[in-house]
Amino acid sequence: MRSQQLVQALGTSARTAEAFSDTATLRHMLAFEAALAQAAAAAGLVPERAAQIIAAACDPALYDPPSLVAAARRSATLTVPVVKALTAEVEKRDAAAAGYVHWGATSQDVIDTAMVLQLGEALPPLFTELDGIIGALAELARRHRMTPMLGRTLMQPATPLAFGQKVAGWAADLDRASARLEASFRETQVVQFGGASGSLSALGDKAEGVMAGLAERLGLKLPPAPWFTQRVRVAALAQDAALVVGALAKAARDIALMMQFEVGEASEPAGPERGGSSTMPHKRNPVGAALVLAAAARAPMLAATIVAALPQEHERALGGWQAEWPTLAALIETLGSAVEAMAEVAPGLAVDAEAMLANMEATHGAILAERATFLLAETMGKQQAAKLVEQALAKGGSFVQALGRLKAELGDEAALLGYSPTFVDRLLASLRR
Template identity: 75%
Template sequence: MAGRLVNALGATVATAEAFSDTATLRHMLRFEAALAHVVARAGLIPRKVAPIIAAACDPALYDPASLAAAARRTATLTVPVVKALTAEVARRDPEAAGYVHWGATSQDVIDTAMVLQLGEALPPLVKEIDGIVAAFAALARKYRATPMLGRTLLQPATPLALGQKIAGWASDLDRAKRRLAASFAETQVLQFGGASGSLSALGDKAGPVMAELAKELKLAPPPAPWFTQRVRVAAVAQDCALVCGALGKAARDISLMMQIEVGEASEPSGPGRGSSSTMPHKRNPVGATLALAAANRAPHLAATIVSGMVQEHERALGGWQSEWPTLAALVETLGSSVQALAEVASGLRIDTDALQANLDATDGAVLAERATFLLAKKMGKQKAAALVEKALAKGGPFVEALGDLEAELSDEKALLGQSPEFVDRLLADLRRR
């Protein structure tokens, strides 16, 4: 596993902690403790052994390094964890050791621990995304009718309101977040099926035990074990990648607007932020860099999980085993992007003088489309287009070349078209969510 230094640009402390060795053991052992209590209450094991097993479910009692090494020899982390837990219980009470992991299988522990880790990691990120959306929405309102140069294929296009660009970031990010929130909710379900999914070891107590175990872990009880039905996991993975993509879109625009020759926006400043190791004059787009790095990584991580969906029979070989480390890396990647853009969105600075200067630098050529349609009302579109092309060919200020249209072409409200209204509609849609 990559160390903290290698992964410094790929994860935040909070998301990394959710998948740390301590957290992993905590959630696996939480499953084992809950299972002991539930099967004891069901009369399947002696009641007196449950608290003994639960007391041994302290992650501090176990060595992650030795467990990881042993897991390589069994192709599952559960086997060495249960073995170590059993030994710890035996040290306390030899009789109780015989009731550890009663009726469960390795994948029950792994999948449920993974679900619990998602429950720890994702809700704070969803809340932070709401903050980014709100910050972008506030900027969109502020710049609802501020003209800027539109750009298509990286070249000057017709003007639009800056607010429309920013409201677009907010809208798509909110859409991706809602998808993630919905798919995350579907993951919060217990995995419990025993050896092959029938829970036959528990006899007629299987149904009640499953329901009670889910309740104990604050998860939903599944209709049936979902060992090789992995749509829940694949969906949340895809939606994590979509959020990274939506954040990356905003980051790409911001980084382009920050180029010195464009100068329309800048990320928040601070000691050391955006500095270069060799060029003191530089102020690099730090937040945008981290978000774009995440947007590059996330789709491929999600694809690994989707490709692992084709699993054999009742318990699979290699498919679900590829999910846990990949999903951890994906959520850590998402956390890095969210944290980076949260700082950018709340402190993004706009230079309206630069916005106007970049518009002016075209000498009005970006008004050509509007001029064509104004003239077309009098002479038809073909003649109008020919006249506009002739005016452009003359060079110099385009408005002057067209003479009589100067007043109409200088109408800023008409220049922006429906752009301010689109801002209103996008923001209204956000408020309805």
């Protein structure tokens, strides 16, 4: 089968991609079929021996993914060729048992449940990594609670703030987004089992028992009803995954800007062949930030595709549902790439406090204009104070020297940072961990 590992090298992480690999996909689809046979046997609908034979045939190694792909395009669902192949494998072992394969289920039952199981494989490790990133950022913020740096608005010098406030803001927003994703993930962890159109009428009074047994065997919860065309669970998870990528990208963008040579306030961790250039040996590129920002360029559109698929027809969608699975896989792999990249950057981010101070001093006191205006306004009114400050700025030279009588007050560290250290404390206190 065609492989895209080279093309996808910058768009996924190996571990996350594995959850959506052909082997994993078949494993989860066949796990559904095995659990269904066992649950149906427990309910007295399928002979126990038939269930055992079906379960034994649910080994992904027995099946050929390329042939399944070709057949899937002819039926617009992967379930049809998988069930046919499984039935043929069971028939080799016991012809009678083959008649009980896929008992009472429909194609979407298999696909949706496999998708849910793949999310259960892919996302928990990412949550652990996100916890580590948030923890690393929180520790960095604590260390730099009182480290002054140049605040920047519209990419221009503004007033000073503590570097710790910037980092604590990254951590708090990421924690908020991660909490949302964890909650939406939990909501997805339900089995899909509705039969032909969602009534399970083929199973009669055994339906509830089979559905409950199926969910229990797969480690999933039992929903109130099948959710064939009620896709808010999936869309909410997609949106929240994109939010996490966006929160990571906010930090990545700031780090990349702080790494610019002429700024030099921070740098990603060094490592063998990490951040090098193919033509310029002197360069140390923000490679982690680049991977996160690449993910941020993709994630919103992938999430939007899943949201756009929400208006699905009646009890089985035509096109919208079929668009979800590959899009969701791409989105979670994109999330995995961003998380993996930032998990390397956050704990090893190097900070140059001297460069931060030098960049503030390079403004020749202009960053103190706001504070000077308010201090002068206490004795002469704001309009006159603003005019005086503007005149001082126009004269050039050191702004602090031009307003020499305010130098002591302007240079006071507590006054310089304002509530910034307090905001660091509040942001860190808001974290769940």
